[in-house]
Structures are given as structure tokens and as C-alpha cells.
Amino acid sequence: MLPDLVEIATSWAPDLVLRDSGEFAGCVVAEYRGIPHASIGFSQGGAFPYRIRRTYAPQMAVLRASVGLPPDPGGDMLFRYLHLISAPPSMQAPGVERPPTAHFVQRVVFDLSGDERLPAWVAALPARPTIFATLGTVFNKDASVFAAILAALQDEPINLILAVGRDVDPAQFGPCPENVHIERYIPLSLLMPHCDLVLCHAGFGTVMAALEHGIPLVNIPISADNPEIAARCAELGFSVTVPADERTPEAIRSAVRTVLASAAYRTHAERLRDEMAALPSLEHAVVLLERLASEKTPFIDHQ
Numbered sequence: 298m299l300p301d302l303v304e305i306a307t308s309w310a311p312d313l314v315l316r317d318s319g320e321f322a323g324c325v326v327a328e329y330r331g332i333p334h335a336s337i338g339f340s341q342g343g344a345f346p347y348r349i350r351r352t353y354a355p356q357m358a359v360l361r362a363s364v365g366l367p368p369d370p371g372g373d374m375l376f377r378y379l380h381l382i383s384a385p386p387s388m389q390a391p392g393v394e395r396p397p398t399a400h401f402v403q404r405v406v407f408d409l410s411g412d413e414r415l416p417a418w419v420a421a422l423p424a425r426p427t428i429f430a431t432l433g434t435v436f437n438k439d440a441s442v443f444a445a446i447l448a449a450l451q452d453e454p455i456n457l458i459l460a461v462g463r464d465v466d467p468a469q470f471g472p473c474p475e476n477v478h479i480e481r482y483i484p485l486s487l488l489m490p491h492c493d494l495v496l497c498h499a500g501f502g503t504v505m506a507a508l509e510h511g512i513p514l515v516n517i518p519i520s521a522d523n524p525e526i527a528a529r530c531a532e533l534g535f536s537v538t539v540p541a542d543e544r545t546p547e548a549i550r551s552a553v554r555t556v557l558a559s560a561a562y563r564t565h566a567e568r569l570r571d572e573m574a575a576l577p578s579l580e581h582a583v584v585l586l587e588r589l590a591s592e593k594t595p596f597i598d599h600q
Contacts (some may be wrong), residue, residue, distance in 0.1 A: 322406050351370070430496040
């Protein structure tokens with residue numbers, strides 16, 4: 298990406314580069330052009346890759362050298378000016394170092410990519426616990442996990458809403474009982490107010506969507522940062538984890554029953570909901586970015 302970004306930055310002359318914290322060419326081209334750059338964090342505490350920034354230093358040195366910049370052995374470039382984290386501070390595990398330029402802000406939901414609407418049948422669901430199950434948009438290719446969820450919950454006294462993704466045919470799971478609804482996609486912002494529990498892969502976006510409404514979870518971590526996020530959710534008391542080697546209908550059913558039977562899980566989820574709601578708004582983030590573009594100095598969080 299770097300050669301193209303250098304060309305764009307040279308011809309267009311931006312005042313600021315804003316990048317995902319897992320994207321690296323953006324900060325190199327910003328430093329090459331002598332302009333500030335900011336990053337947006339992802340995952341549970343938004344700290345990746347700050348805690349392993351020095352690991353990236355050799356690769357960053359190659360990129361920096363390609364545009365005439367000196368090495369940065371401490372990895373300071375990656376979070377030099379401003380780092381925005383759209384997750385509650387509690388989601389960061391104790392002892393995990395975060396950038397001194399980190400600032401927490403509210404998460405902004407964007408899950409309507411077309412004319413999606415809440416299905417009409419949601420409003421007519423029977424008065425019993427409603428569980429939403431999803432494996433997100435990356436790890437939803439393994440039909441065996443969906444099958445285990447269906448086998449675990451289709452005979453339970455609940456409403457089960459299963460979203461399998463736009464590339465999965467709901468018909469492949471065969472006929473379902475009246476308490477089970479399988480859809481390709483439902484925007485979480487529309488569905489969460491109707492749910493009592495979320496069953497998912499511990500994907501960051503899904504976990505945050507549940508917490509925004511104070512909904513407890515059962516996590517079935519699959520890969521990437523899923524196990525780390527699931528572990529922190531359990532530590533904070535608003536979820537139960539079904540480990541990869543125990544991903545059976547019996548284990549899933551037991552975890553769901555455990556969460557539904559105890560109000561403590563919802564109480565802890567609501568505490569995170571309130572913490573998220575108290576964070577500075579998107580407008581605050583915009584003000585920080587505008588100031589950075591004009592002042593061109595790092596924004597150190599002294600709290």
C-alpha cells in the first residue's frame with residue numbers, strides 16, 4: 298500500500314492520516330509527509346498492537362527506510378499522536394499496557410448496509426427468553442457449530458434467532474420447530490432490544506453490540522482474538538465460555554441455562570453498558586482529530 302499512499306499524500310496533501318491500528322502504511326506515509334496521524338483501536342481494549350509494537354519494529358524499519366525515514370526501534374511511530382478506543386476501559390485486561398495517547402470514546406454503530414429492517418415476526422415472539430445466535434461475518438463458515446447450537450436449543454423453552462450470514466443458505470439446516478428462526482442477517486442495532494441473551498463467537502463487534510444493551514452472553518470462541526475476548530467477558534462476570542474442545546450441544550445448552558438462571562450476568566452486562574454510555578461521544582473524537590490536524594502535537598491522556 299505504501300507506494301500508492303505516498304503518491305496520494307503527495308498529490309492531495311492531507312492534513313491528517315486516520316488509520317486502523319492494524320494498518321501500518323498510513324503512519325509511515327504521514328511521517329514521510331511530516332503530518333500527524335491517528336489510529337482507531339479494535340478488539341477488547343483497543344490496545345493491539347501496542348503491547349507488541351517492538352515486534353513490528355524490523356518490518357517498520359524496512360517501510361520507513363523505503364521513504365528515507367530512520368529506524369524506530371521502540372515502535373513509537375505506531376501510536377505517536379492519538380489513539381481512539383471505542384470500548385469500555387474495563388474490557389482491557391489488568392496489566393495490559395495501552396498507548397499514552399489513548400483516548401476512550403463511545404462506539405458508533407453502523408450495521409445497516411442496505412434497506413434491512415427488523416422482521417415483522419420479531420414483534421410477535423412469545424413471552425419467553427429470546428436468544429440471538431451468530432458467528433459473525435468471518436467465522437461463520439463452519440456449519441457444524443450452527444448445527445450444535447440448533448441441537449442444543451431447539452427443544453428449550455426459548456425463542457432462538459440464528460443469523461448464519463449472507464453467504465450461508467438457511468435451508469441447509471432443514472425444517473425447524475416454531476421457536477427457531479434462521480435468517481441470513483439482521484442488524485444487531487435493531488434486534489438487540491428484543492433479546493435476553495446473545496450466543497456468539499466472542500467477536501468484538503457482536504460483544505459490544507450486546508453490551509450496549511446490557512445483554513449477557515454465552516461465548517463460543519473460534520479463532521483470532523476470540524479466546525482472549527471470551528476470557529475477559531467471563532472475568533467481568535457477564536458471560537460463560539464454551540471452550541473449543543467442549544463445543545457440544547450439551548455444553549452449549551448448559552451454558553445457556555446457567556446464564557438465563559442467574560440475574561448476576563445481566564447485572565454485570567448492564568454495568569458495562571453504563572460504562573460505555575458514559576464515554577465521550579463521537580463529537581469529542583471529531584474535536585480531537587480537528588485539533589490534532591491543526592496543532593500537530595501528541596495528545597497524551599494524563600488520567
